[in-house]
Amino acid sequence: MEKEYVDDVTEVESLTDEEHAALEDAGLDPDGVVEKRFSYRTLLDEGVDESVAAALRRQFSLPWSYESDGDLDRRSNEVRGLADSERKWIAVSGDDDWQSFDYETEDIDVVPRKKPDERPYPKPTPVTAVTGVGPDDAEKLAEAGIVSADRLATINAFEVADALELDVIHVRTWRHNARELLS
Known part of the structure; x- marks a missing residue:
């Protein structure tokens, strides 16, 4: 062009x-x-x-x-890709009154959606399940968006320790324990 x-x-x-x-x-x-x-x-x-x-x-x-x-x-x-009802x-x-909901709905087929009985994926393991991570530590980690053991296992320990003003040894230990828990 x-x-x-x-x-x-x-x-x-x-x-x-x-x-x-x-x-x-x-x-x-x-x-x-x-x-x-x-x-x-x-x-x-x-x-x-x-x-x-x-x-x-x-x-x-x-x-x-x-x-x-x-x-x-x-x-x-x-x-x-549209269904007939769509x-x-x-x-x-x-028309101009489409938001009024005064139109005839009998011609529109509503397909009920079945809610699954279970989640299609397992619930994440809470960060408190990791050895050494207590409730206070979990709150601190949550400030950085780390609320699951899966996430804790993949963090950069130095960055998290620096951002949360924690001892890097503690964060590395938690990361190691999270990896052990998940393996």
């Missing part, structure tokens, strides 16, 4: 030769893109290649379209 620099601190992005030619072929003023007079949908409707239009949309933060009637419904059908919700949210 070519950039054009101005004397003041403002940096102006310019179009590549390919983008410039694609816009002129479609009969569009290239300055209109830089000034955001065109939307992504306008570029496509005028015959600009989809990949060029998408690149211009991202580069110049162009709006998807200047239409509001039916635009959300159309875009919800174009977005991949598409319906997006379509419903297209």
Whole structure:
């Protein structure tokens, strides 16, 4: 991408030769893109290649379209990975009263989510399980964000001792004991 620099601190992005030619072929003023007079949908409707239009949309933060009637419904059908209920919700949210919750919800399928019986991973071993680390020491370590034996086992003893104003020998001993506990 070519950039054009101005004397003041403002940096102006310019179009590549390919983008410039694609816009002129479609009969569009290239300055209109830089000034955001065109939307992504306008570029496509005028015959600009989809990949060029998408690149211009991202580069110049162009709006998807200047239409509001039916635009959300159309875009919800174009977005991949949405469930039917999500598409319906997006379509419903297209009017000005979408936050009022006064719309019909009977058409929207709510899929209940089952909460797992157990955590998918084990709870971390508390730092107080490490030999030599008492409740007061645990509070001090928590100031540095060290609340589990796993975290204590991977710390840099010198940095933690310096940050918490502790004896480095104590911190190294705790780190060693945490490693022993976890192995």
